[in-house]
Amino acid sequence: MAEVGGWIWGRNLRSFLELLSHYVGYHFDATDWDTVALAMEETNDEQADRWYSYPLVGDVHEVEVQLARSVGGDEVSVTVNGVATAELELRADTLLSAFATG
Numbered sequence: 001m002a003e004v005g006g007w008i009w010g011r012n013l014r015s016f017l018e019l020l021s022h023y024v025g026y027h028f029d030a031t032d033w034d035t036v037a038l039a040m041e042e043t044n045d046e047q048a049d050r051w052y053s054y055p056l057v058g059d060v061h062e063v064e065v066q067l068a069r070s071v072g073g074d075e076v077s078v079t080v081n082g083v084a085t086a087e088l089e090l091r092a093d094t095l096l097s098a099f100a101t102g
């Protein structure tokens with residue numbers, strides 16, 4: 001199992017999670033987003049115990065996404081654990097790159 005990590009802009013978090021969910025075969029809905037958005041308020045990427053972990057259990061894959069807001073910035077640190085295939089690893093890494101721009 002691989003781990004993919006990086007950062008994205010906070011404004012892109014919902015889109016990132018929706019697309020990653022699609023790739024694992026999970027339907028990420030408004031309730032999921034409300035849960036994540038509320039939890040993100042208390043995160044801090046400088047403290048390991050203040051990261052938020054959210055499982056995405058789909059028909060195809062199961063991953064755990066760990067998230068934390070950057071202190072003093074608009075970035076969100078992201079780690080995707082449990083990446084089981086090279087294809088999913090590439091997709092997760094591509095999403096991180098895409099949502100870290102503009």
